[in-house]
Every structure is written in structure tokens, then in C-alpha cells.
Amino acid sequence: MEKHTNLNKSFHIQTFGCQMNEHDSETLAGMLAEMGYIENENKRAADVAIINTCSVRENADKRFFGTLGQLKKVKEERPDVVVAVCGCMMQQQHIIDTLKTKYPWVDLIFGTHNLHEFPKLLTNVLNERSKIVDIWEDGGEIIEGLPAKRMYPFKAFVNIMYGCNNFCTYCIVPFTRGRERSRRPEEIVAEARSLAASGVREITLLGQNVNSYGNGSDFSADFADLIYQLNEIEGIDRIRFMTSHPKDLSDKLIAAFRDCKSLANYIHLPVQSGSSAVLKRMNRKYTKEDYLLLVEKLRAAVPDIAITTDIIVGFPGETSEDFEETMDLIRRVRFDSAFTFLYSIRKGTPAENYTDQVPEAEKHERFNRLVDQLNEITGEINKTYEGKVEGVLVEGPSKTNPQILTGRTESGKLVHFKGTEDMVGQIIPVKITEGKTFNLFGITETVE
Numbered sequence: 001m002e003k004h005t006n007l008n009k010s011f012h013i014q015t016f017g018c019q020m021n022e023h024d025s026e027t028l029a030g031m032l033a034e035m036g037y038i039e040n041e042n043k044r045a046a047d048v049a050i051i052n053t054c055s056v057r058e059n060a061d062k063r064f065f066g067t068l069g070q071l072k073k074v075k076e077e078r079p080d081v082v083v084a085v086c087g088c089m090m091q092q093q094h095i096i097d098t099l100k101t102k103y104p105w106v107d108l109i110f111g112t113h114n115l116h117e118f119p120k121l122l123t124n125v126l127n128e129r130s131k132i133v134d135i136w137e138d139g140g141e142i143i144e145g146l147p148a149k150r151m152y153p154f155k156a157f158v159n160i161m162y163g164c165n166n167f168c169t170y171c172i173v174p175f176t177r178g179r180e181r182s183r184r185p186e187e188i189v190a191e192a193r194s195l196a197a198s199g200v201r202e203i204t205l206l207g208q209n210v211n212s213y214g215n216g217s218d219f220s221a222d223f224a225d226l227i228y229q230l231n232e233i234e235g236i237d238r239i240r241f242m243t244s245h246p247k248d249l250s251d252k253l254i255a256a257f258r259d260c261k262s263l264a265n266y267i268h269l270p271v272q273s274g275s276s277a278v279l280k281r282m283n284r285k286y287t288k289e290d291y292l293l294l295v296e297k298l299r300a301a302v303p304d305i306a307i308t309t310d311i312i313v314g315f316p317g318e319t320s321e322d323f324e325e326t327m328d329l330i331r332r333v334r335f336d337s338a339f340t341f342l343y344s345i346r347k348g349t350p351a352e353n354y355t356d357q358v359p360e361a362e363k364h365e366r367f368n369r370l371v372d373q374l375n376e377i378t379g380e381i382n383k384t385y386e387g388k389v390e391g392v393l394v395e396g397p398s399k400t401n402p403q404i405l406t407g408r409t410e411s412g413k414l415v416h417f418k419g420t421e422d423m424v425g426q427i428i429p430v431k432i433t434e435g436k437t438f439n440l441f442g443i444t445e446t447v448e
């Protein structure tokens with residue numbers, strides 16, 4: 001007989017970071033559901049409390065250790081609670097050392113490469129009541145068939161590859177997620193088909209650099225081939241992908257944008273800087289001109305394509321002239337929106353040792369100017385939606401007003417409009433009445 005039972009036991013997962021992490025948490029939730037656990041919204045009341053960590057976002061360390069500190073009290077009051085930590089931060093030795101010395105009450109530590117082992121690790125912790133630290137240095141074979149408890153029944157993340165080989169000099173990801181490995185196209189297509197059969201309308205393909213999908217594998221399909229295959233699937237009306245490296249964006253993929261009805265008119269294409277000199281030091285392997293040319297080609301193929309980006313301000317050695325190149329680039333491209341980051345050092349990356357760090361005050365001044373300019377452009381673009389009818393995939397009632405529904409256009413813009421609950425999960429035509437900086441407002445034919 002088992003020493004423990006999971007009947008009525010609950011779990012809570014707190015997730016930091018990117019969509020890859022969000023999807024890993026869906027996998028963890030799926031595995032816990034298969035073990036008989038139910039989800040608990042209250043992390044202080046759950047029997048298993050997991051923190052899925054991120055190494056990329058600003059202050060990720062501080063936020064993680066803060067959250068962990070809150071759980072210490074819970075552990076004191078209810079020693080049977082299992083506190084587990086996982087994700088990118090666990091692939092960094094200095095974090096493991098800190099956890100071992102300063103947070104001895106953490107029960108289970110595992111990493112990005114052995115997520116699939118979680119049920120076994122948890123069972124061992126419960127049966128032995130022992131602490132387990134299990135970190136793998138690199139990813140082995142891709143494990144197929146893991147369950148997932150997804151956030152929405154009508155849209156889903158689908159991993160297509162893991163890891164990154166690019167080593168941008170500021171970035172920790174190649175060290176926490178290992179080398180590139182691609183799932184086989186037939187596995188991805190089979191997953192997408194079964195998602196479609198269960199009512200999913202939109203899939204977002206995930207990978208650190210989806211444009212190098214298939215590199216180094218024993219199959220011949222590249223990323224564009226995969227898109228063409230997924231485009232054939234009945235029921236999948238929208239395909240998105242994240243993230244795409246400009247250096248590997250092929251003409252074949254641009255053609256796929258033109259040819260594939262289901263490929264959404266949206267691309268997230270991180271530029272990071274508008275200065276070719278800074279891009280070189282970042283090891284990005286493209287210039288400002290290369291990037292502008294890509295944008296031109298994308299817009300020639302799909303005139304209404306929405307383009308979003310990531311920009312880092314204050315990379316070591318960034319002069320005010322370099323920064324003006326970034327300002328010039330955003331005015332020329334006119335991004336639909338952008339995620340902006342203040343450069344900060346990540347331990348273990350090449351840029352950690354760059355000596356010409358930009359003073360904090362200077363970085364903030366540039367950052368504010370950049371954000372103001374980006375917001376102005378976003379507002380102007382969103383205004384051009386006024387009067388247009390957009391297909392909106394309805395996600396649910398708005399957080400502040402249940403009468404108002406929110407959803408996204410094919411181009412990824414958030415829309416609020418008055419509707420009825422039966423519209424959730426459907427693509428509904430909505431006439432846009434107002435375009436603001438952060439969202440659009442609209443009306444439907446049926447509900448005024």
C-alpha cells in the first residue's frame with residue numbers, strides 16, 4: 001500500500017517569466033491532476049506549493065526569494081506541505097548554493113531539463129519525507145506525451161523546440177535551457193490535431209528561436225514547412241509563434257505568411273537595439289539595415305502585419321548616438337508595441353565582464369524617452385483600427401466588468417466590447433469604435 005494518498009490534496013503553482021515557463025507550469029499542473037491533485041488558488045493553503053522561476057526578467061532573484069520567504073511561515077505552520085522550486089534559476093549553481101544554505105526548508109529542487117520526472121520526484125519526497133535536489137546539466141531526448149492542464153479550452157501553447165544556440169552576450173537562456181532540440185514535425189502536427197479536435201482554435205508555437213526549428217535534426221522539415229503542415233489542420237484558425245530571431249527569418253517563412261490562411265498577421269521580432277555597433281557587441285549577427293529590410297519584406301507580403309519587438313536600453317558601451325539609432329529605428333518601423341528592458345547584468349553571461357556599463361541615471365532617461373515614443377506610435381496605430389471590423393477571439397469577461405468581454409484581434413490587439421457569455425471561445429466580428437494606447441474598444445452587430 002502507498003504510504004500517502006493524494007485524495008483531496010491540492011497544489012498551487014506560481015509562475016515567473018515567459019510563455020515557455022507558463023507552458024511548463026501547465027505541464028506540471030497536468031501531471032499533478034493525473035496524480036489526483038486539485039488546483040488551489042491560495043498558495044498558503046495548498047499541499048504542494050511550486051515556484052517556477054525565471055532568470056531573464058529584471059529583479060527575478062529578488063522576487064523569487066521574496067516569494068520563497070512567504071512560504072517559510074506556511075511550512076512552519078504545516079510541516080507536511082511540500083515546497084518545490086523549479087525553472088531557469090535552478091540551472092544556475094549560485095542559486096542552488098543559496099537555496100541549500102539559506103532556505104533549507106525547501107523540499108524539492110529540480111530544473112528545466114527534468115520537468116518530466118516531477119511525479120517521480122514528488123512521490124519520493126512524500127514517501128521518504130526527504131529533501132531532493134535533482135538538476136540535469138543538459139536536456140536529453142525530448143519526452144513526448146506529457147499531459148497539460150491548459151489555461152483556456154480554445155487556445156493553447158505548443159512547444160516545437162527547446163534551448164538556444166545563439167549566445168547573445170547579455171542572455172542567460174543558453175545556459176539555463178541548454179542546446180537547441182526540435183520536436184519531430186509529426187509529433188507537433190499530431191498534438192495540434194488533437195487540440196483542434198478538443199475545440200482549440202488558436203495555437204502559439206513556442207521556442208527560443210523558432211526560426212532555427214529542425215537545425216541539427218534527422219528530419220528535413222524547417223520552420224516554414226511546419227507552418228504549411230499546420231495550416232492544413234481543420235479547426236485551427238490562428239497560428240502564432242514566439243520567438244523569432246531576425247538573423248534566421250527566411251524568405252520561405254515570409255512566403256508562408258502570404259500563403260497560409262491560418263498564420264496570424266502578427267510577428268514578434270526582437271530587435272534589441274537600433275545600433276549596428278551595439279548589435280555586434282550583443283552578438284546578434286544582423287545590422288540595423290538587415291532588420292529594416294526584413295520589416296519591408298514582411299510588409300510587402302502582408303501589408304497589415306502587426307510587428308512587436310523587444311528592446312534593451314543601456315547595453316554596455318551604448319553611447320547617446322547608439323541610442324538615437326534605436327529611436328530612429330522605432331520611428332521607421334513603427335512597432336505595434338514593444339517590450340522594453342533596462343539592461344542588467346546576468347551572472348555567467350559574457351556581458352557580465354564588459355567594463356563600459358552605462359550609468360543608471362542615463363539608462364533611465366533613455367528608457368523613458370523610448371517608452372514615450374513607443375506609446376505614441378502604438379496609440380497612433382491603434383487609432384487606425386477605428387471603424388474597421390476585426391475578428392476577435394473572445395477570451396472571457398473583463399476583470400473589472402463582467403458585462404464586458406475581452407479578446408484579441410488576429411494581429412494580437414486586446415479588444416473590449418459588450419457581449420454575451422456564449423461568445424467566449426469563438427471568433428466574433430467586432431467593429432472597433434475607439435483605439436487607445438493599450439487596447440481597443442468595439443461593438444458587435446448583435447449586442448449594442
Ligand code: 5AD
Pocket residue numbers: 056170171172270272310311312341342343344345346
Ligand atoms: N538585461 C535586460 N534585458 C534582457 N533580456 C534578456 N536578457 C537581458 C538582460 N541581461 C530581454 C531581451 C529578450 C527579453 C526576453 O528579455 O530583450 O528578448
Ligand code: SF4
Pocket residue numbers: 164165166167168171172173174208209245
Ligand atoms: Fe537569449 Fe539570444 Fe537565445 Fe534569445 S536568441 S534566448 S536573446 S541567447
